[in-house]
Amino acid sequence: MTSTTERVATAWPDVDTVPASRLRGVPVRLLFPRAVRRLPLTVELPDGRLLGTGGPVMRVRRPEAFYRRVGASGLIGFGEAYMARDWEADDLPAVLTVMAERLTTLIPPGLQRLRRLAVRGVPRDELGGQESVRRNVSRHYDLSNELFAEFLDETMTYSSALFEGPASWETLAGAQRAKIDRLLDQVGAGPGTRLLEIGTGWGELALRAASRGARVTSVTLSREQRALAVARVADAGLSDRVEILLADYREVDGSYDAIVSVEMVEAVGARYWPVYFRVLEELLAPGGRIAIQAITMPHDRMRATLNTHTWVQKYIFPGGMLPSVTAIEENLGGLRITRRLSLRDDYAETLRLWRERYLERVHAVGALGFDEVFHRMWTLYLAYSEAGFRSRYLDVWQFTLGRQS
Incomplete structure (x- = not known):
């Protein structure tokens, strides 16, 4: 029987490697502050800036990696950024609840129409x-x-x-x-x-x-x-x-x-x-x-x-x-x-x-x-x-x- 250690991947290629293209992160770098500025969150950036209207704290520790991951893979990249410690939260369910309550409005309507061009399909x-x-x-x-x-x-x-x-x-x-x-x-x-x-x-x-x-x-x-x-x-x-x-x-x-x-x-x-x-x-x-x-x-x-x-x-x-x-x-x-x-x-x-x-x-x-x-x-x-x-x-x-x- 295969051991637990062997069954569980110790190599996480899409977590270990930040997408190489800086261009991938540009739209997210521009849109992320706009998306969260009216949310009942406190988003802390490494330069000391605070975004949001106050509430559960999300700390973006590595902004460039965070922006590139989300730009390259959307919500998959958002999750991989957490796995890679690009962002943290003291009360993770509270931060995610705020976002889930506003899931359909975080992205501007014009960009939502382009969503199908960016997301990946389910593997066959x-x-x-x-x-x-x-x-x-x-x-x-x-x-x-x-x-x-x-x-x-x-x-x-x-x-x-x-x-x-x-x-x-x-x-x-x-x-x-x-x-x-x-x-x-x-x-x-x-x-x-x-x-x-x-x-x-x-x-x-x-x-x-x-x-x-x-x-x-x-x-x-x-x-x-x-x-x-x-x-x-x-x-x-x-x-x-x-x-x-x-x-x-x-x-x-x-x-x-x-x-x-x-x-x-x-x-x-x-x-x-x-x-x-x-x-x-x-x-x-x-x-x-x-x-x-x-x-x-x-x-x-x-x-x-x-x-x-x-x-x-x-x-x-x-x-x-x-x-x-x-x-x-x-x-x-x-x-x-x-x-x-x-x-x-x-x-x-x-x-x-x-x-x-x-x-x-x-x-x-x-x-x-x-x-x-x-x-x-x-x-x-x-x-x-x-x-x-x-x-x-x-x-x-x-x-x-x-x-x-």
Whole structure:
């Protein structure tokens, strides 16, 4: 088996090297002060100048490198500039929340129309075919079970919790179980239910469904996740009720009374959303129900970024694409939404707790073989995600689905 140190890149070519062309940075050098001058931020430059109207502090330590990176790669360059320490923030989620709240107005309208000429398209090998999905999933979820264990709670649940009161580390495991239980309630999971889970995670949902008496088939493309989930099921004495397969959702057959899929549709790829929902419909037994949990973005922003390669895709979730609620509704085929619940505020709190726990455990993460650039990348990813929900740019929904009558 490959070691964690070998699996994690120690060479970051696009972080280590500043784009050579000074011309790339000229537009950003001119536009950046204009873009931030009315924001409730304090932007500190090395020469002592302060930009913005006051608020969370962003320190641009290496302006020329920052301008060139953003000029060359847009938001990818913005993220790489943070990874390279070109800029810093004491309260990273707060800075990113201010920007996310004004994402559509930071760039002048005239330049926004030229956006498609500058941004990069999604690489063909990340577009969502079965082999590319296997590679994409492995790049994130097979990093290391030990890494995820450092910042997730005891349930090893990597999706939004559902809090019934104030959120704290002490309440997180219970809130994750509450989220899972609501999904299982929505599909009527109980004794004898034939339940399919698409996207195993580390097994908590399968365990809770089986403890209700359901017979569970769960599929994942992550070898690391499957290994730990199988071990957890065995330790709980539920191996006779749970089968965990290393398989793509398109490879599943059979008929199921209940189907549950938590934050999986985001990894499918936009061109495969119709396939995903058609597979769910084909696998659902008559009278059965489906519950999915899905992160969504505004429909107009989804359309604008549909073929754009983003920082998150490059470094965190290759091939990922967040749908809009409209996109989900348009791709349901013969299914319909019967109930829906937003967990937006719950996800912001879930991410806050993960980020704080990760920062507390950063030395343990380093001992696993993850370097400083990875640490800054992961910190930015968690803060960036939290900011998306706090700014209300992102949402996350539990949808209950049934067949159209």
